[in-house]
Amino acid sequence: MTMQGPEGKALEGSVDSLITRSKDVQKSLQDFLHKIEQEHATLTWPSVLDNFALLSGQISSLLTAMKSDKTPPLRNYPVVPLKLSQDEDPHLLRLTDGRVSVMSHAEVPDYLRTKPDPEVELAEKQLIAEVGTQADQISMNQVNQFNKQCNKILEKIKNARANWRADVIQSSSTPVTHNPMATNELIATVNYGRGIKANSNQSLGTTSVVL
Amino acid sequence: MGVTYICQWKQPEGQNIQQSIEQISSCVEKLGAKKAGLFQVECESFNAPNAPNAKTLHLIYDSEFPASRFALFEEGSFLVTDVMLSAFLSKLRAVWQPKKGGKIDCKGQRYELGDFLIKLGVVSVGASAKGISVELEYAPCVYARDCWGMMSEMLQSIIGEQAPPSLPSNLQPKGTERFSPELTMQQYVEMFNNIRKTVVAR
Amino acid sequence: MSDVMAQAKLNMNFLSQAITGTQQLRSTVTNVFNLLCEGVKPDEEEDGKGDDAETAVTVGKDGKKFLQRFQEYLEAVNKDYNEVEKMCNNMTSMTDLPVLGPSGALSLDSIADKNSTYRDAVLTYQWNNRLHEYAQIATSLMLTNQIKRSQLQAGAGAKRRRAAPPKFTNLPSQTVDNTLQTLSRQLSDTTMKILQASGDTRIVHLAVGRVFVVIIVLRSLTIEKVLVKGLDENIILENNTVDLFSDSQYLCMQKITDHAMSAVLQYSTYQASPPEFPLKYLLYWLQSYKSLFTDACTVCGKHLDNGLPPLWRDFKIPVPCHDSCRA
Amino acid sequence: MVEPANYQPLSGEIPSNVNVQEYFLQGSILDANADKLKQRLQGLCDNVPPEPFTDHEQIYFLKNATSMLPIIVKACKSLAKPSTPWQIKYVGATEVGEHNKPTMIRSCVTVAVSNDPAQFLDNLGFSLQSEVILKGYFYRKGRLQITVSKISVPPTATCDTSKLEASASSHLVEVNTTASPRDETAGDEVKNFCQLLRPAIVLNKVDHRKLQQWQ
Numbered sequence: 001m002t003m004q005g006p007e008g009k010a011l012e013g014s015v016d017s018l019i020t021r022s023k024d025v026q027k028s029l030q031d032f033l034h035k036i037e038q039e040h041a042t043l044t045w046p047s048v049l050d051n052f053a054l055l056s057g058q059i060s061s062l063l064t065a066m067k068s069d070k071t072p073p074l075r076n077y078p079v080v081p082l083k084l085s086q087d088e089d090p091h092l093l094r095l096t097d098g099r100v101s102v103m104s105h106a107e108v109p110d111y112l113r114t115k116p117d118p119e120v121e122l123a124e125k126q127l128i129a130e131v132g133t134q135a136d137q138i139s140m141n142q143v144n145q146f147n148k149q150c151n152k153i154l155e156k157i158k159n160a161r162a163n164w165r166a167d168v169i170q171s172s173s174t175p176v177t178h179n180p181m182a183t184n185e186l187i188a189t190v191n192y193g194r195g196i197k198a199n200s201n202q203s204l205g206t207t208s209v210v211l
Numbered sequence: 212m213g214v215t216y217i218c219q220w221k222q223p224e225g226q227n228i229q230q231s232i233e234q235i236s237s238c239v240e241k242l243g244a245k246k247a248g249l250f251q252v253e254c255e256s257f258n259a260p261n262a263p264n265a266k267t268l269h270l271i272y273d274s275e276f277p278a279s280r281f282a283l284f285e286e287g288s289f290l291v292t293d294v295m296l297s298a299f300l301s302k303l304r305a306v307w308q309p310k311k312g313g314k315i316d317c318k319g320q321r322y323e324l325g326d327f328l329i330k331l332g333v334v335s336v337g338a339s340a341k342g343i344s345v346e347l348e349y350a351p352c353v354y355a356r357d358c359w360g361m362m363s364e365m366l367q368s369i370i371g372e373q374a375p376p377s378l379p380s381n382l383q384p385k386g387t388e389r390f391s392p393e394l395t396m397q398q399y400v401e402m403f404n405n406i407r408k409t410v411v412a413r
Numbered sequence: 414m415s416d417v418m419a420q421a422k423l424n425m426n427f428l429s430q431a432i433t434g435t436q437q438l439r440s441t442v443t444n445v446f447n448l449l450c451e452g453v454k455p456d457e458e459e460d461g462k463g464d465d466a467e468t469a470v471t472v473g474k475d476g477k478k479f480l481q482r483f484q485e486y487l488e489a490v491n492k493d494y495n496e497v498e499k500m501c502n503n504m505t506s507m508t509d510l511p512v513l514g515p516s517g518a519l520s521l522d523s524i525a526d527k528n529s530t531y532r533d534a535v536l537t538y539q540w541n542n543r544l545h546e547y548a549q550i551a552t553s554l555m556l557t558n559q560i561k562r563s564q565l566q567a568g569a570g571a572k573r574r575r576a577a578p579p580k581f582t583n584l585p586s587q588t589v590d591n592t593l594q595t596l597s598r599q600l601s602d603t604t605m606k607i608l609q610a611s612g613d614t615r616i617v618h619l620a621v622g623r624v625f626v627v628i629i630v631l632r633s634l635t636i637e638k639v640l641v642k643g644l645d646e647n648i649i650l651e652n653n654t655v656d657l658f659s660d661s662q663y664l665c666m667q668k669i670t671d672h673a674m675s676a677v678l679q680y681s682t683y684q685a686s687p688p689e690f691p692l693k694y695l696l697y698w699l700q701s702y703k704s705l706f707t708d709a710c711t712v713c714g715k716h717l718d719n720g721l722p723p724l725w726r727d728f729k730i731p732v733p734c735h736d737s738c739r740a
Numbered sequence: 741m742v743e744p745a746n747y748q749p750l751s752g753e754i755p756s757n758v759n760v761q762e763y764f765l766q767g768s769i770l771d772a773n774a775d776k777l778k779q780r781l782q783g784l785c786d787n788v789p790p791e792p793f794t795d796h797e798q799i800y801f802l803k804n805a806t807s808m809l810p811i812i813v814k815a816c817k818s819l820a821k822p823s824t825p826w827q828i829k830y831v832g833a834t835e836v837g838e839h840n841k842p843t844m845i846r847s848c849v850t851v852a853v854s855n856d857p858a859q860f861l862d863n864l865g866f867s868l869q870s871e872v873i874l875k876g877y878f879y880r881k882g883r884l885q886i887t888v889s890k891i892s893v894p895p896t897a898t899c900d901t902s903k904l905e906a907s908a909s910s911h912l913v914e915v916n917t918t919a920s921p922r923d924e925t926a927g928d929e930v931k932n933f934c935q936l937l938r939p940a941i942v943l944n945k946v947d948h949r950k951l952q953q954w955q
Binding site for chain 2: 805806807811830832850851853854859860862863
């Protein structure tokens with residue numbers, strides 16, 4: 001794509017910045033996926049959230065870049081697939097890191113889509129409409145109900161705290177499962193031989209027979 | 212582990228260690244023995260300076276048994292252990308300390324001839340070579356007395372008149388008991404001690 | 414592979430030709446039946462309204478014509494039939510196609526085109542066939558040049574019996590055990606114990622003096638295998654089974670194993686002996702090895718020959734002797 | 741034995757990756773509750789059947805001129821599996837450490853030996869102090885080892901029952917792992933596992949110095 005004039009330059013610049021930003025998004029997505037696959041055993045929820053935050057920051061910066069004043073109106077530059085083919089295109093394969101191998105009628109609509117599928121659009125519209133029809137009254141009711149529940153739980157917790165001391169006294173009557181004295185004795189016996197004296201002469205006598 | 216005999220090769224006058232080694236190895240090769248890698252035996256001695264009647268402890272490493280260590284008390288007990296023994300001894304540092312100059316080793320070429328294993332080694336303390344060891348092992352037999360005839364014949368052809376005329380007493384400790392690594396290690400310690408002594412005497 | 418494909422193509426050709434031939438045959442046969450159905454038709458020039466006698470004459474005349482046509486048709490049928498038969502004979506070459514049983518269905522699987530299972534199976538089958546063929550040839554060759562194990566048979570001429578019949582024939586287990594016990598009592602310096610027994614098969618452990626141990630596999634009293642190992646070698650594997658197959662790590666034990674196997678062959682050809690004799694001879698022969706390390710060679714008077722003790726014991730008079738010294 | 745030694749002989753160095761530091765916590769449980777604990781451990785630990793063991797431990801002391809405390813070495817022999825070799829185990833002094841340290845630490849060197857090391861240890865100057873038989877179960881979770889065992893007195897030893905009153909009715913429980921001294925996470929791992937066993941059993945740091953002087 002070659003273009004002359006200041007507009008061309010502006011377009012080039014903005015496309016470049018869009019590319020770098022989307023590359024950032026791609027990279028952090030890859031990192032995240034890798035993390036999920038490889039370290040799922042040790043992955044902690046906070047670090048997952050961190051990753052989400054990073055992603056959302058990068059996406060919003062991508063969106064601001066698209067909307068910024070310096071970017072010429074991108075809708076004026078449609079992408080038109082001139083040639084579709086069923087054959088594998090090594091160049092395309094390389095460009096897409098091996099994800100898209102064929103520029104065919106099956107693939108193109110998915111990749112060059114600027115609007116969602118009509119069905120999806122319809123479903124979305126319906127959802128939005130539903131949200132709109134939700135009467136204020138109902139939502140108010142629900143909010144009230146929720147508050148009521150919260151208050152109840154809060155009260156319960158307070159009560160529980162008040163009764164806690166009593167509980168502690170009660171729980172001490174649950175059966176004892178271990179004896180700290182025994183612990184000390186056992187450790188002293190096993191490690192330092194408390195209470196058991198080896199008859200050393202006899203022991204040596206038997207072993208010399210073994211040797 | 213078969214029957215093993217170890218001795219020190221007494222160099223003739225006017226021959227240095229290198230020449231002697233070459234002489235013996237050419238002799239061994241003439242018998243038809245094939246080279247089979249290298250070997251190494253290391254020995255470190257420990258004593259307990261604060262315990263007057265403690266015996267000297269020798270810790271031996273033999274490349275023939277790479278995962279084992281041998282602990283041998285002079286005229287005392289013998290134990291085969293795994294590689295952790297040196298770490299164990301280092302924990303007893305407060306009582307047992309390595310002797311000064313107590314490290315001695317023996318390195319050289321292994322030869323195989325039939326079921327015989329012949330090892331020619333240079334014994335050295337630190338960096339200086341002190342002597343030559345000749346080791347002969349006959350693997351299939353585990354009774355020294357039985358195969359002594361064969362061993363002495365082989366020794367005759369390797370070290371000639373330095374070969375012992377009859378079964379050495381240190382090869383048959385208790386009657387006809389089976390041969391054990393203990394006897395090999397004892398022979399090594401004996402030989403190392405002899406070499407140390409002669410070095411001091413000079 | 415390509416020849417298989419070519420063959421398949423050829424077969425396809427034959428098949429289609431045969432199908433056409435069969436269709437041809439069918440149509441001619443149908444013609445015959447049609448003719449028969451229509452029966453004798455009066456000739457078209459005749460009107461067929463004459464009297465009986467006349468009719469008879471016409472019938473005779475018509476019949477002649479009919480028979481002539483019938484014969485024509487039948488000839489056509491015959492010709493087509495011969496054709497089809499010829500095709501069928503050609504087709505017999507098709508049965509040469511690998512008979513793979515259910516695995517033949519693999520070729521029908523279109524996904525299988527990507528992995529070459531079917532192709533491999535066919536190739537394997539071909540090689541197997543070839544192997545079989547060679548083995549057959551080899552057998553026939555060997556049968557014509559039979560090696561006689563014992564000289565006794567060679568001279569016996571017409572009276573000779575077949576080589577000693579297999580002796581594991583149904584000796585009661587108790588007898589075998591008793592025999593083994595008696596044998597073990599007769600041997601000096603040698604301890605014998607049965608390590609494992611399952612059915613007719615026993616694994617016997619024999620310690621000869623202070624020299625080596627021998628593992629003998631017995632089927633009833635027939636010796637199946639002998640393995641000689643050093644005293645300090647492992648005989649029992651980690652999973653508690655007896656190691657019957659790994660050679661000794663010592664050269665001299667390996668060689669003695671070889672000698673022992675030939676001793677087994679030697680002793681098992683002895684004629685007209687009680688079934689325990691081969692084993693007994695072998696045990697006595699093995700027992701003579703108790704002096705392996707102590708005795709010098711009776712021929713050269715030395716202990717060693719190329720690093721090995723006198724390994725050979727004669728089968729009749731077991732005296733120590735080096736491999737290279739035996740005359 | 742006659743395999744060609746084609747390698748360049750290695751000098752007799754100990755492998756550098758040896759774990760010599762033992763991180764551990766100890767506790768006890770009354771016999772009546774031991775089965776409950778075992779079920780719990782079975783659920784918590786690696787999904788292999790617990791390994792029963794019966795070990796004979798001999799405790800040897802070596803008087804040391806430079807320190808009040810003797811050097812302690814244990815000689816262990818499995819009675820359940822007689823084919824396993826003897827072990828001698830150096831057990832260093834237990835460091836209880838600061839409050840922020842999760843576990844007790846001691847250095848520990850285990851050597852497998854070919855036969856009864858009694859004479860060897862005698863030659864080294866050790867004297868046999870005591871011996872016990874530990875019988876119980878051994879569990880694993882990753883690199884953690886958990887033992888639940890009952891002490892009994894071997895016939896060769898004499899026993900002062902008055903000093904063993906409490907331990908007669910309890911099982912000893914120990915959770916430990918060996919790691920390199922730099923490994924900070926090992927201690928936390930042990931501690932976290934012990935938290936899972938509460939409240940049936942509380943595994944704590946025990947002041948060994950006091951116990952040692954008790955005898």
